[in-house]
Amino acid sequence: DLKETWGALDDIVMGGVSESSIRLTGTGALFSGNVSTANSGGFVSVRTRNFDPPMNLLGAAGIELRVKGDGKRYKFFLRCEDKWDGVGYSYSFDTVYNIWTTIRIPFKDLTPVFRAKVVENAQPFNPSQIYSYQLMLSKFEYNRELNPKFTPGFFQLEVESIKTYGSDQLPKFVLVSSAGVTRPGRPGLNLDEQPPAVKFNDQLKGLLNWKLKGEEVVRSSGINYTxxxxxxxxxxxxxxxxxxxxxxxxxxxxxxxxIAELCIKVLEETQACNTTFEAKGDKENQASAEIWKKLFNSLEVDKNKSVVTV
Known part of the structure; x- marks a missing residue:
């Protein structure tokens, strides 16, 4: 029941006069009301009761909302602890007036906040322990910056669905093979210029050939892999x-x-699903979030492979 799960949490708790509610419609749920900046207020929200037990969203890439808004900017929160007034992991999204829109909220892009202030040393977001959801319209973004699409008065946000996405697009199995597995017997290859494993593959009893066979088994298994x-x-x-x-x-x-860090990172990257790639160190640069993103975005899915839905 909607009213048993969701409830209003407005600036009245801080002396404001804004009011909101959520109710069922023919196509979903309608979050609406009046937001006012009187008495130093300026936010409205609806929040779920704490889930018991907490939701386990491990394996998903994020939350997907299907909404029809009023052109304003809203926030969506997830909480990883059962405290009512604790750190929330927030994502701001814009709506288009009277148009249904799909909003994808990647877990990796969530911002940890406490009362609209960014928490610099917050614990990493834990998708395996989700206690609540919250939708909010606020005159503030983060750290006292103003919401550029906020206007006081009537608002409405219709929500058709809230669900996870990407849970069927992440690698389930990571195989560490070797660069060079396809090189033994390759025409025109100068063995003197190759790494020892390629040069001495025969003496190593076909080690690289066996590694290649292992890759082929993984690729034909039907499991999403890297x-x-x-x-x-x-x-x-x-x-x-x-x-x-x-x-x-x-x-x-x-x-x-x-390579150990890479193995962990690919488990959270949809771009790495059903891919085979070589990796070496970059002497010129230190690892960074920007470089990781660029690397994963460069990958192409293996030929004749598609993501398997499980």
Whole structure:
């Protein structure tokens, strides 16, 4: 029942006079009311009761909203603790007047806030422990910055659905193979210029051939996967940026620490699903969020592969 799950939480708790409500319509739920800046107010919201037990959204990439708004900018919050007045993980989104819009909220883009102030040292967002959802219209964005699309008065936001997305588009299995697995027997290859594993593959009893067979088993399994082919791995400390390539041509070295971090990151990247790629260290750059994003966006899905829905 909607009224048993959602309830209004407006600026009246701080002396304001704004009012909101949520009710069922023929196409979903309507969050509406009047927002006022009188008495230093300026926000309205509806929030769920704490989920018991908390929701486990691990494996999803984010939340997808289907909404029809009034041209204003709203916020969506998720909370990872059962405190009523604790840190919330927020995402601001714009609406188009009287037009149905799909809003995707990536978990990795959520901002930890407490009473509209960014919490710099907050715990990482934990999708496996979601206690509540909240929709809000506020005159403030974050850290006292004003919402550029806020106007006092009547508002309405119709919500058709709130659901996760991406849970069927993430890798379920990560295989660490080797760069060079397709090179033994490749026509025109100069073995003197190749890494030892390629040069001495026969003496190693076809080690790279067996690794390639392992890749083929994973790719034909029906499981969403990522195959990582590191170049020569070293015991050097991690922290370098990486270079990705596809086609099994690059040579170089890479820290085992950086490959371990890569294995963790691909589990949260839809762009890495059903891909095979080589990786080596980038001597010129240190790892950063911007570089990681660029690397994953460069990947192409393996031929004749598609994401498997589970």
């Amino acid at each position: 195959v990582i082919r590191p170049c020569g791995m070293t015991e050097q400390p991690g922290g370098q940026a990486l270079i990705f390539d596809q086609g099994d041509n690059i040579k170089g070295i890479v820290s085992r620490d950086d």
